[in-house]
Amino acid sequence: MKPAKEIRVGNIIMVDSKPMIVLRSDVNGSSRTGFTYKWKLKNLLTNAPMENVFRGDDKFDVVVLDKKPVTYSYFADPLFVFMDTDYEQYEIEAENLGDALHYLKDGMECEAVFYDGKAISVELPTTIQRQVVYSEPAVKGNTSGNVLKEAKIENAIEANQHIVMVPLFVSSDDMIEIDTRTNEFKKRA
Amino acid sequence: MNHRTTQTSLALFCKVVDNYGDIGICWRLARQLEQEHGIAVTLWVDNLASFRRICPQVAIDRELQQIGAVTVRHWSGQDGAFTAADVADIVIEFFACDIPPAYIAAMAERAPHPVWLNLEGLSAEAWVEGCHALPSPQSRSLTKYFFFPGFTSKTGGLLLESGLLLQRQAFQQDPAAIAAFLSQFGVTPAEMASLKISLFCYPQAPAPALFEAWQNSGVAMTCLVPEGVAVDAVEAFLGKQAQAGASATRGALTVRVLPFMPQPDYDKLLWSCDLNFVRGEDSFVRAQWAGKPFVWHIYPQDEDLHHVKLNAFLQSYAGTTEKLAEFSLCWNEAKKEAVDWATLWPSFAADMPKIAIMAMDWQQQMLANGDLAGNLLKFAETVR
Numbered sequence: 285m286k287p288a289k290e291i292r293v294g295n296i297i298m299v300d301s302k303p304m305i306v307l308r309s310d311v312n313g314s315s316r317t318g319f320t321y322k323w324k325l326k327n328l329l330t331n332a333p334m335e336n337v338f339r340g341d342d343k344f345d346v347v348v349l350d351k352k353p354v355t356y357s358y359f360a361d362p363l364f365v366f367m368d369t370d371y372e373q374y375e376i377e378a379e380n381l382g383d384a385l386h387y388l389k390d391g392m393e394c395e396a397v398f399y400d401g402k403a404i405s406v407e408l409p410t411t412i413q414r415q416v417v418y419s420e421p422a423v424k425g426n427t428s429g430n431v432l433k434e435a436k437i438e439n440a441i442e443a444n445q446h447i448v449m450v451p452l453f454v455s456s457d458d459m460i461e462i463d464t465r466t467n468e469f470k471k472r473a
Numbered sequence: 474m475n476h477r478t479t480q481t482s483l484a485l486f487c488k489v490v491d492n493y494g495d496i497g498i499c500w501r502l503a504r505q506l507e508q509e510h511g512i513a514v515t516l517w518v519d520n521l522a523s524f525r526r527i528c529p530q531v532a533i534d535r536e537l538q539q540i541g542a543v544t545v546r547h548w549s550g551q552d553g554a555f556t557a558a559d560v561a562d563i564v565i566e567f568f569a570c571d572i573p574p575a576y577i578a579a580m581a582e583r584a585p586h587p588v589w590l591n592l593e594g595l596s597a598e599a600w601v602e603g604c605h606a607l608p609s610p611q612s613r614s615l616t617k618y619f620f621f622p623g624f625t626s627k628t629g630g631l632l633l634e635s636g637l638l639l640q641r642q643a644f645q646q647d648p649a650a651i652a653a654f655l656s657q658f659g660v661t662p663a664e665m666a667s668l669k670i671s672l673f674c675y676p677q678a679p680a681p682a683l684f685e686a687w688q689n690s691g692v693a694m695t696c697l698v699p700e701g702v703a704v705d706a707v708e709a710f711l712g713k714q715a716q717a718g719a720s721a722t723r724g725a726l727t728v729r730v731l732p733f734m735p736q737p738d739y740d741k742l743l744w745s746c747d748l749n750f751v752r753g754e755d756s757f758v759r760a761q762w763a764g765k766p767f768v769w770h771i772y773p774q775d776e777d778l779h780h781v782k783l784n785a786f787l788q789s790y791a792g793t794t795e796k797l798a799e800f801s802l803c804w805n806e807a808k809k810e811a812v813d814w815a816t817l818w819p820s821f822a823a824d825m826p827k828i829a830i831m832a833m834d835w836q837q838q839m840l841a842n843g844d845l846a847g848n849l850l851k852f853a854e855t856v857r
Contacts, residue, residue: 299610300612312600312604338609339569
């Protein structure tokens with residue numbers, strides 16, 4: 285059993301005996317009782333999506349599924365196609381990719397997750413590097429260490445282009461490291 | 474009163490962490506659900522001594538008692554046997570307290586399952602709207618729902634008894650009633666004529682510095698502080714023990730210690746004063762319904778997370794002026810730089826008439842959201 289605070293996007297968990305894939309996780313503070321975890325889930329048996337909330341110490345069985353290293357190959361609307369080292373292809377629906385969609389890049393290495401013999405999702409490396417494709421220049425005088433600005437990062441599908449909050453010193457074309465668990469900037473690469 | 478043919482039952486579980494706030498909120502909610510909606514309420518509370526401070530009828534040595542029409546049970550631990558017949562139609566865990574496992578097992582046995590709510594803490598943060606009323610599936614086919622009080626129509630609203638604002642208006646329009654109320658605590662006519670301030674805060678509040686600023690302000694003021702609150706600062710000012718009835722005057726400031734009082738009297742205290750310092754959640758909400766300027770001392774959290782909540786409230790509160798925001802941040806030590814209270818206080822005091830007018834606008838906004846008890850019951854109907 286794992287507490288909610290340790291569950292990651294892409295994990296398959298049992299919620300009231302139903303297998304659910306975590307598509308999105310928003311951690312919200314700051315209740316006296318700890319953080320509130322708002323998850324977008326999908327029932328793997330019925331494909332029904334749902335939004336639920338949990339306390340950080342609510343516990344779940346994490347289903348250990350088969351995984352296989354794959355690379356992102358191409359987009360065959362509406363499916364994303366991944367390929368393993370034997371050139372076998374796996375198609376995964378966009379909605380099952382959850383937040384991973386924001387970070388997909390041609391040739392990207394990740395792990396395909398299988399349920400009942402079918403590839404249902406991918407898990408990303410914890411840290412990835414991406415190029416900033418656009419960020420407004422810092423405004424003179426905005427020098428406080430805590431000030432953040434938006435940065436668009438490179439992505440396989442422009443429509444999924446993602447925005448990460450970055451410090452002011454980050455510029456367009458910079459390579460940055462991002463924590464895929466929290467969608468947060470870690471450092472300039 | 475809206476009594477139903479078959480009375481709906483409701484169990485409210487309260488674990489007291491913050492001395493009076495938790496039970497304060499639960500007791501108000503329990504009474505209102507019973508009195509205004511005809512619900513058969515059982516209030517489970519783990520600390521009867523704290524409960525007694527705000528409700529003197531509570532016997533602290535009884536497992537089971539009736540207070541008014543509310544059944545009060547001492548929640549003495551997580552053990553205990555329950556059957557489906559023991560489970561109420563609506564079960565509320567307040568602030569995500571862990572209700573006894575056997576009670577949850579009995580909930581699963583009950584047909585139909587009860588409506589299970591986690592009543593969360595009050596916050597103006599934007600994420601609350603997105604989490605309010607969402608389900609939280611549990612084992613054994615039970616579903617819990619998170620229910621958030623709040624300041625917008627996308628939340629559960631604020632606790633408000635139906636007659637409260639009329640009672641407040643009648644009281645505030647009756648100088649004799651105000652004088653009679655204050656005089657029972659020894660407040661003199663001269664003190665009544667001064668700027669009256671109630672003070673309820675956590676121990677770390679910078680009360681000594683504020684006392685000094687008030688003392689030297691040149692404006693006569695009377696600070697009314699319940700026994701047990703800001704003890705160090707009050708005793709230093711008084712030069713003696715801060716027992717109910719004690720008072721002292723230094724410079725422009727008189728500090729007077731009041732007995733800890735039942736909730737209806739605390740409301741009257743808020744209505745009687747020109748400025749109220751409140752803390753936590755319960756007195757914070759009551760100060761908003763008092764329609765007077767108030768300064769909130771927020772329950773402290775690790776990593777200063779409470780400052781995020783404070784800022785979220787100050788940004789949404791219609792009564793916020795620049796001076797109130799600055800004063801509130803300083804009172805909660807959310808500013809890193811040293812505070813010059815002697816300068817800060819008069820600039821804030823000059824804004825008080827404006828803040829008082831804006832506080833009434835805020836009430837109208839809050840009224841439009843409905844009240845927490847009514848909203849909670851409406852929601853329970855939708856998921857039953």
